[in-house]
Amino acid sequence: MNKIVSLLLLFLFPVIASGGMQESLKNGKEIYHAYCSVCHGDKGDGQSFVRNVIKKPPQDFTDKALVDQFSVERMRWAILLGKPGTAMPAWRFDLTALQISDVITYIRKEIMNLELAEPVSPEAAIYK
Amino acid sequence: MRVSRFNLFFLLVACLFGSNLQAATTKPQVQPLEPESFDIGVDHVKVLQSAGSKLYLGTSDGFYILDTLTNDALLLDYDNGLISKSIHSVTQDPDGETIWLGTYGGGLVELVMKDGVPTTQIYNVRHGLNDSFVYDVEFDKAGNMWVATWSGANKISGDINKRANWTKYTVKSTNKGLSDDWVYAIEIDSKQRKWFGTEVGISLLDGEKWKKWDHNDGLGAGIDIVRKDVHDVKTALRGDHHETQIAAQTAPGANYNYNPNYVVSMELGPEENLWIGTWGGGLSFFNVGSETFTNYTTRDGLPSNFVLALEFDKDGVLWIGTIKGLASFDGKVIKQHYQYSGLLSRFVYSMIFSEDGSFWVGGRKGITRIPVTTHE
Numbered sequence: 001m002n003k004i005v006s007l008l009l010l011f012l013f014p015v016i017a018s019g020g021m022q023e024s025l026k027n028g029k030e031i032y033h034a035y036c037s038v039c040h041g042d043k044g045d046g047q048s049f050v051r052n053v054i055k056k057p058p059q060d061f062t063d064k065a066l067v068d069q070f071s072v073e074r075m076r077w078a079i080l081l082g083k084p085g086t087a088m089p090a091w092r093f094d095l096t097a098l099q100i101s102d103v104i105t106y107i108r109k110e111i112m113n114l115e116l117a118e119p120v121s122p123e124a125a126i127y128k
Numbered sequence: 129m130r131v132s133r134f135n136l137f138f139l140l141v142a143c144l145f146g147s148n149l150q151a152a153t154t155k156p157q158v159q160p161l162e163p164e165s166f167d168i169g170v171d172h173v174k175v176l177q178s179a180g181s182k183l184y185l186g187t188s189d190g191f192y193i194l195d196t197l198t199n200d201a202l203l204l205d206y207d208n209g210l211i212s213k214s215i216h217s218v219t220q221d222p223d224g225e226t227i228w229l230g231t232y233g234g235g236l237v238e239l240v241m242k243d244g245v246p247t248t249q250i251y252n253v254r255h256g257l258n259d260s261f262v263y264d265v266e267f268d269k270a271g272n273m274w275v276a277t278w279s280g281a282n283k284i285s286g287d288i289n290k291r292a293n294w295t296k297y298t299v300k301s302t303n304k305g306l307s308d309d310w311v312y313a314i315e316i317d318s319k320q321r322k323w324f325g326t327e328v329g330i331s332l333l334d335g336e337k338w339k340k341w342d343h344n345d346g347l348g349a350g351i352d353i354v355r356k357d358v359h360d361v362k363t364a365l366r367g368d369h370h371e372t373q374i375a376a377q378t379a380p381g382a383n384y385n386y387n388p389n390y391v392v393s394m395e396l397g398p399e400e401n402l403w404i405g406t407w408g409g410g411l412s413f414f415n416v417g418s419e420t421f422t423n424y425t426t427r428d429g430l431p432s433n434f435v436l437a438l439e440f441d442k443d444g445v446l447w448i449g450t451i452k453g454l455a456s457f458d459g460k461v462i463k464q465h466y467q468y469s470g471l472l473s474r475f476v477y478s479m480i481f482s483e484d485g486s487f488w489v490g491g492r493k494g495i496t497r498i499p500v501t502t503h504e
Contacts, residue, residue, distance in 0.1 A: 053188060054211060055206045055210070055211050087212060092254070093254065
């Protein structure tokens, strides 16, 4: 019985840790508007003032043609490490794994309009 | 028709870099004191600095170094490693060899010129910078670098490449000592006190102690005084953050087009009192000793209550750049200078006095050189 509970907790840990979808979306929205929207735009369409003065325009998360390219892991590593040669900075020292997963959840669900059954896990799936 | 040396100089720039730079006025110099304007094909010139014969232009479209003696000119933009071509601050390092550029979205740029060849190094969030939007850079007497960003201020002590040498000052980390995380200007007085101009007023860091002031203390004119001169300028204030800022404002009547707490420009005066240009709230004088404000608006002779730039001349006269032209203030009378506002536009974003006594004004499109200025 204890093993089953432990396994269940292990399985559910990412969801519990992130406080569920609503909590994740709430946190993600705050993070998005604190760190991301200045470049990616309030609507995530890349239509910000800064796009006119930086070397490579910020990504448009609403572009349906590009959605397939934005895997969770690609987004996670872009946030962690930045994109060299572009204005996308590395946030690995400033945002926690949970904050990063929350903002990815927000972008994917509210901006990309993707179906998400649960929040993005803060555990990176490097080898998936 | 006589083509002035400066016209030749800018024509050379045009040839070298293929910009659409054109002398806006090439008429004969029947009046030697007549201002000359030069359209260099940029949206605006945000900052001007002078070093010897060199003039530095931080523009919306790159960083220009102009040598007014040799006519050499250099434009730095994406081709020189910049991530953002919009330059919001230009600061000469006390070492005399390095120029620090604050960019809009492209971090902090270290520029070193060796044998006329520029080398750039970008410092960004991963190095310790609060965010990529840098509005001002100042050095204190101890050699520490202070950086204003949209996410608070940074102090860098020692080797800039060591993240441990970067200190962050945010509203949170200072326990609300810093008025706001959107820091637009830093001034350091002779006592090495640091003054921060933010979107929610000014803050002072004196040693380890913080103090702050806002409209409730007298910063910026009240809405009843400036109401008829509030313009529709909301396109310059965008995004949810500004919306939040406005919502958080305690100034009655604050909106996109009027925010007396928004420090757009800030300058320490000869007697180390603070002069503050606000967003629709006019020019604010802060007497540091008595901690009291005196506000000046269009009622007092300002061309506009949106004050973008401030600069003192050698006589202690304050020159004031607004969205409706240039003014000067000798401490008694504010005078508007429409004759100089044969500028390329009414917007005066930047000003600097060069060593030869010329007064350079940066606005929309380009710059204007005014050989001699007078408040009278």
